[in-house]
Amino acid sequence: MDTTQKILLRQLQKTYSSIPFKSTAELQIFAGFLLCSFSRIMMDGIPPPKDKHLFIKDLRFEKVKVRMYQPKMSTTGQRRGILYFHGGVGRLGSIQAYERTCRYFARKTNSVVVSVGYRLAPEYPYPTQFEDCLTATIHFMRTAQDYGVDPSRIIVCGDSSGGTLTAAVAQALVNRRDVPKLRAQILIYPFLQGADFNLPSYQQNEGIPVLLKERTVSLGLKYLNTDLSAVNNVLQGCHVSEELRLKYQKWLSPDNIPHEFKTRGYTPSTEQPFSEQVYTLVKALLEPVFSPLLSEDSVIAQLPETFILTCEYDVLRDDGLLYKKRLEDHGVKVTLCHLQEGFHGTIFLALYGKITSFKSGLKGLEKITKFLRLM
Numbered sequence: 001m002d003t004t005q006k007i008l009l010r011q012l013q014k015t016y017s018s019i020p021f022k023s024t025a026e027l028q029i030f031a032g033f034l035l036c037s038f039s040r041i042m043m044d045g046i047p048p049p050k051d052k053h054l055f056i057k058d059l060r061f062e063k064v065k066v067r068m069y070q071p072k073m074s075t076t077g078q079r080r081g082i083l084y085f086h087g088g089v090g091r092l093g094s095i096q097a098y099e100r101t102c103r104y105f106a107r108k109t110n111s112v113v114v115s116v117g118y119r120l121a122p123e124y125p126y127p128t129q130f131e132d133c134l135t136a137t138i139h140f141m142r143t144a145q146d147y148g149v150d151p152s153r154i155i156v157c158g159d160s161s162g163g164t165l166t167a168a169v170a171q172a173l174v175n176r177r178d179v180p181k182l183r184a185q186i187l188i189y190p191f192l193q194g195a196d197f198n199l200p201s202y203q204q205n206e207g208i209p210v211l212l213k214e215r216t217v218s219l220g221l222k223y224l225n226t227d228l229s230a231v232n233n234v235l236q237g238c239h240v241s242e243e244l245r246l247k248y249q250k251w252l253s254p255d256n257i258p259h260e261f262k263t264r265g266y267t268p269s270t271e272q273p274f275s276e277q278v279y280t281l282v283k284a285l286l287e288p289v290f291s292p293l294l295s296e297d298s299v300i301a302q303l304p305e306t307f308i309l310t311c312e313y314d315v316l317r318d319d320g321l322l323y324k325k326r327l328e329d330h331g332v333k334v335t336l337c338h339l340q341e342g343f344h345g346t347i348f349l350a351l352y353g354k355i356t357s358f359k360s361g362l363k364g365l366e367k368i369t370k371f372l373r374l375m
Helices: 005-015 024-044 098-110 127-148 161-173 200-205 213-223 227-233 242-252 276-286 315-331 361-373
Strands: 054-061 065-072 077-084 112-117 150-157 183-190 305-313 334-343
Touching: 024 098, 054 098, 054 127, 054 242, 065 098, 065 127, 077 098, 077 127, 077 161, 098 112, 098 361, 112 127, 127 150, 127 161, 150 213, 161 183, 183 361, 200 315, 213 227, 213 276, 227 276, 242 315, 305 361, 315 334
Parallel strands: 077 112, 077 150, 150 183, 183 305, 305 334
Antiparallel strands: 054 065, 065 112
C-alpha cells in the first residue's frame, strides 16, 4: 500500500472505531465491502421509506423522465427549484439510486427538487445524457410557476459526472434569451477536464478508491464508446497537441493550484510526443460538453454563482480547484467546500445509513444545504 491508501484506511478505522478490526487485512476487506456497496447502490439504489413531508411524482419533461419532490408544508410565496443530475459516468446511476439525496435537499431547504432520469450509455450514446439534462432544465425553467417555483431561483446541481453535466448545462444556457438566468450551479466533486491526468490530485490519489486514476480514463472512454487501447496514451497526454497544450496551459497549470494541495507530493510530468491518431480517436475528451473547464473565456464569464465541493482523497480534486480559479478570474462568485478527509462518493453514501456515512459526507451535505438556503 502507498501512503495515501494507508491514510484512507486509518480514516476508515477511526470512523468505524466500534468495529474490532483484528488486522489491516480485515480493514481492507471492509473497505472492499464499502466499494461493492457503493457500486450496487449506484446501479439499483435502496428504496427509502415513504416520506410524509413530500409529494413525490414521476413526470416527463418532453421526452425525459423526471421525478419531482415537493414539500407538503404550506408556503406564502414561490419556492426555489433544484434540478439534480446524478453521477455514474453516463452509464450508471438512476433516479431511484439518488432518491435519498433528492428527498434530503427538498426537505432540508424547502425546495422543489427535480431528479433528472437522463438516458444512459451505451444504449443511448454520448452526448444524449447532456441533451436530456438540457431539455429537462429548459422545460422546468419555462414551466416553473406551474409547480410553485420562482423562475429566477432555479439551481442546477450534480455529483461526479453529474457535476460535469451541471457545468455543461449552465454553460449551454448563458447565451439563451428565451429562458430565465440560472440562480446558481452546484458542482459536487465534478470531472471537468480530459486534457491533463497528471495534476497533483491525480498523482496523489491514483490508487485511492473509489475512483482510481486509470479507471477514471477507462470509464470516460467507455462513456464515449471509444477504444480502450488509448488509455495509456491519454494518461501520458499524447492526445493533446502543442497548440492545444499552449492554449490550455493558462487554465490547467499546476501553478494555479494552491501550494497546500501539493504537500502530499507532486512531480511535474514530462511532456510526451503528440499522436494525431490518438487525438482523432479521443478528441471528444476535449469538447466543452465533456470538459467544461476547457470552455472559452466568453462563456465562463457569464456563468452564475457557483458552489464547488472537492475532496482531498479524490483524483478530481484539482479539476474543482482549477475551475474555481477560472470562474473567480472572470468575476463569478464561488463558494468552495473542501473536505479534508473526504473521498469521491462520500456525499452520495452519507444518506445510506451508519455503515456508509462518513463525517466528511455529512459535513458536505450541511454546507450544500446552507448554500441552497441563501439562494
